[in-house]
Amino acid sequence: MSPHYHIEHTHNRTVRDRRGMLKSETVNRVKVRLLGGVVFTHKAELSEFRAKELVGRMQAAGVHERSFLEMRRNVHFEPADSSLFVNKSHFGRAGGGRHSYTVYSSTEAELTAWTERLYGSFHPMGYGTIANPIATFRDLGGRDVYQVTATRWGSCD
DSSP: OOSSEEEEEEEEEEEEOTTSOEEEEEEEEEEEEOTTSOEEEESOOBOHHHHHHHHHHHHHHTGGGSOHHHHHHOTTEEEOSOOOEEEEEEESSTTSSEEEEEEEESOHHHHHHHHHHHHHTSOTTGGGOEEOOOEEEEOTTSOEEEEEEEEEESOOO
């Protein structure tokens, strides 16, 4: 996962396929973290395939290297609510199994708050919820990017 580009699943919607049958479709939005640390969200609601295609075009164009003012003037982007990029993966049976998280942020305080919410939002037994210490690395612009990895189990079985 890139610390500059992120595809965020926002919701699902029901659509009809070519034969007229109903099916569920995921809706995604693309986020970009500028070298200055500010995060912008692309306004388009896209399928996962189209979102990956957009990220590829944005990486090729170096969108993360643009200035804050240039992004504010662009009608396709809006400032994001936070600078968190949460990448979640799941291994195992539905409802159980292991959930793994890799989270990037422009500020350490946002990651600390996210970690506290992770610990506070699950069963009191914890189900093996573990958040590793926050790591810091520098992006191409010389700004700090903070990262935390965490795991939890879906049940105690």
